[in-house]
Amino acid sequence: MTTRRSPRSSTRVPRPSRTRSKSPARTEKRQAVVVFDHGYHGRTNLTMALTAKNMPYKEGFGPFAPEVYRVPVAYAYRWPTGPENAGPEAAAQAIDQITKQIGAHNVAAVIIEPVLGEGGFIEPAKGFLPALREFATENGIVFVADEIQSGFCRTGQWFACEDEGIVPDLITTAKGIAGGLPLSAVTGRAEIMDAAHSGGLGGTYGGNPVACAAALGAIETMKELDLNAKAKRIEEIMKRRLVALQEKYEVIGDVRGRGGMIAAEFVKPGGKEPNSEITAAIAKACHAAGVLVLTCGTYGNVVRFLPPLVIGEDLLDDALDVFEQALAASV
Incomplete structure (x- = not known):
């Protein structure tokens, strides 16, 4: 494995010469990139094209x-035939669309967040990612896992794609990797990473030695503090509290997520119509009380929780108390 540090640069890795091999690096002359509903991948021209939501990410750019x-x-909660069917049916539908509308032989890469971030903390239903990984392998397509938000212990594993044993060809990471210093990375198969000529990928601030040193220190701290275990404990506490609130308030349609990446989706009573109004009101009330929560989702109806993985349980409970009070006041 080799690494390069360049923000969301996985789409810039060059294409080596084609052979008859199904190796995922053999994508010369392939131009198509496949992404997914509700996905978010950045704010450069290409990554805005990859991103699903218009406002505020794409409008006017x-x-x-x-x-x-x-x-x-x-998307299990909103899958038409029920969450139990979402994984296999969505995979079959995605593969069918790729095959018939694009042509697998034209696809250079498939890019997906193993747990969607800005799109609403959507955890693809079981079976979806393995089916796509298998399809990519069989057709010589580079499988890219965007773990910018979910990587490095956030979901209770080093990387979210580990949950179903997915080994991507390229993986992008950032955010939690360097303890607050600006750093992102692309890590991948050596044959893909080494395809770029010397100096072909880079930038003024790429590979900053201070940020890289901070990342090494942060990773050691993650190991020493066992942040994966702490993330799982956060999930246990938060889901217990949020599910109890879901049973009490019908405006909470879904509680989901893994580790320290948990969300509540809000709907209008009696159905699944997105309720962005109450979502905004709850977030505003939480902010006024000193608890920073964010809204997200294509429909703006999801409150997401990203507590520090080192947060104490008492402090986490206090924050959830504030959230409960904000919810009660907004209903």
Whole structure:
């Protein structure tokens, strides 16, 4: 494995010469990139094209890069035939669309967040990611896991793609990697990473030695403090509290997430119509009381929780008390 540090640069890795091998690096002349509903991948021209939500990420910044295609994701809560069918049905639908509308032989890469971040903390239903990984392997397509938000212990594992044993060809990381210093990384198969000629990928601030040293220190701290275990404990506490609130308030349609990446989706009573109004009101009330929560989701109806993985349980309970009070006042 080799690494390069360049923000969201996985789409810039060059394409080595084609052979008959199904190796995921053999993508010369392939131009198509496949992404998924509700996905978020950044704010450069190409990564805005990869991103699903218009406001505030894309409005007014086009035209965007061509040859980007979007297919369904296994959004269990909103899958038409029920959450139990979401994984296999969404995978079959996505693969069918890729095959018929694009042509697998034209696809250079498939890019997905193993747990979607800005799109609403959607955890693709079981079976979805393995099916896509298998399809990519069989067709020589580079499988890219965008773990910018979910990587490095956030979900209770080093990387969210580990949950179903997915080994991507490229993985992008940032945010938690360097303890607050600006750093991102692309890590991948040596044959892909080494395809770039010397000096072909880089930038003024790439590979900053201070940020890289901070990342090494942060990773050691993650190991020493066992932040994966702490993330799982956060999940246990938060889901217990949020599920109890869901049983009490019908405006909470879904509670989901893994580790320290938990969300509540809000709907209008009696159905699944997104309720962005109450979501905004709850977030505003929490902010006024000193608890920083964020809204997200394509429909703006999800409150997401990203507590520090080192947070004490008493402090976490206090924050959830504030959230409960904000919810009660907003209903």
